[in-house]
């Protein structure tokens with residue numbers, strides 16, 4: 001099942017503006033993966049805001065909620081909570097009797113999430129922590145979530161072990177992760193497209209987590225496992241940010257010619273002007289439940 005909202009295009013024009021040249025040099029993957037201080041924090045915050053406003057991101061959020069409905073009073077853990085957008089939405093849903101904890105290894109995201117949450121009186125906390133080794137007691141959460149985070153881990157299975165450990169019996173895990181080996185891009189040079197898509201996969205630690213997640217869930221004894229494919233439609237500006245540094249670095253290292261990269265962008269700019277730009281990144285919403293009895 002591919003769940004592209006029929007309304008996706010309605011939302012794209014909001015983001016049809018050019019990306020600044022200096023933004024094209026910012027390496028978002030490095031910023032998310034290594035808590036790297038060379039990537040400008042404000043740029044990463046703006047990028048996450050841009051992502052959360054994307055209709056096809058909102059439609060996978062709805063799918064996550066359908067699979068693991070949020071109930072008042074629940075205790076929910078989110079790993080890789082970034083600037084806290086989702087954790088705060090979940091906190092609204094669990095209400096005052098519930099609790100949401102956002103964990104991120106990158107202190108600048110935690111500070112930003114705390115700043116954004118400070119005036120909202122929500123049952124949410126944000127703490128610096130490593131998804132690979134959670135400083136949390138066993139069986140202490142009703143539900144756990146991750147979005148576009150396991151792809152940055154060398155060993156996503158270790159983080160899943162941790163999520164299963166901290167879930168109560170019967171607790172639910174739902175994630176959204178890309179398969180970064182798949183990029184659907186309407187462009188004329190198929191060979192160049194394959195080379196560029198390969199660079200995208202090489203830019204993260206676990207490009208294949210999207211397709212591997214249902215197996216990893218089952219190997220950990222989770223029940224009711226479901227993996228739903230979801231094509232995330234990207235607008236040109238977001239696409240430029242995701243690929244900008246990757247392509248600049250590929251030119252610098254001689255993997256791509258400057259002229260072919262210039263031609264690539266020119267074709268995509270033209271497609272944008274013709275209203276024919278089409279890019280989709282494949283991801284999966286994956287659900288599983290910890291057995292009620294051990």
Ligand SMILES: C[S@@+](CC[C@H](N)C(=O)[O-])C[C@H]1O[C@@H](n2cnc3c(N)ncnc32)[C@H](O)[C@@H]1O
Nearest residue numbers: 032080081082104105106130131147148149152
């Ligand atoms: C692409 S961002 C997604 C943020 C958030 N989930 C969202 O949807 O906006 C990936 C996040 O994972 C965090 N991250 C990366 N490695 C991590 C780790 N080992 N433990 C916890 N968080 C990590 C990054 O700091 C970043 O905030």
